[in-house]
Amino acid sequence: MFAERGFDDTTVEDIADAAGMALRTFYRYFRSKEETVAPVLSAGTRDWVERLAACDPGLGLLAAMDTSYRAAMRHAREVDGVDDAQLRVVLRTADGHPALRAVWLGVHHECEQRLRPVIAARVGMGADELAVHLAAGAANAAVRIAMQRWAVAGVGVAADCVADALLRVADGGLLREVR
Known part of the structure; x- marks a missing residue:
């Protein structure tokens, strides 16, 4: 609904009625309409972490992160029906709405906590x-920022955007001159 009508023009009543x-x-279930995106966003990050945990132990950390993230994105698209266009709308909208941004950042905080072990x-x-x-913090920030940039x-x-961001973090490119 956010993609079709826009975030501001979608009411809680609209969401409840559609559901x-x-x-x-x-x-x-939700304190606000902003919180309705949390289950979708957190499902993706949770799936990534679960896939990372199950990834071939012979893969290095960077390769395992990339492999597991790609698999989680494929699953979100093919099984969960998360459309790239809709995801872009949610992420772009989150950038402009403090309450929605707080939900997005909260999802990533939880992801970072799950990444550590x-x-x-x-x-x-x-x-x-x-x-x-x-x-965990660097990988999580790389994913969050890459996804926001991809959406914009x-x-x-x-x-691919996430893989590039993870590679830049892994090779120390953060503190060198920007390429």
Whole structure:
């Protein structure tokens, strides 16, 4: 509905009606219309982390992150029916609405927390070690920023944008001159 009508022109009543539920039921599940995007966004990040955990242990961390992210994006598109155009609208809209942006950032905060033990297990370190916190934070930020840029640009393949961002983080390109 946000893609069709725009975020501001979609009401809670519209969402509840389209879902076939009463307003009271809607408010049992969500405090606001902004929160309705959280399950979709968090499902994608949760799927990525689960796939990363299950990824071939012989793959390096960067290759495993790329492989698992691409698989999660394919699953979202083919099984969950998440359309690239709709995802772009949600991400672009989140950039312009503080409450929706807070939901997007909250989803990524949770993703980072789930990434830490998975990364720790892959690299043989403790989940509370600084290197693991930094790796989870950097990977999570790379994904979030790459997806936002992909949404704004309106072209390209999301997973390619994410792979490029992860590679830049992994090779230390953050503190070197921008290429």
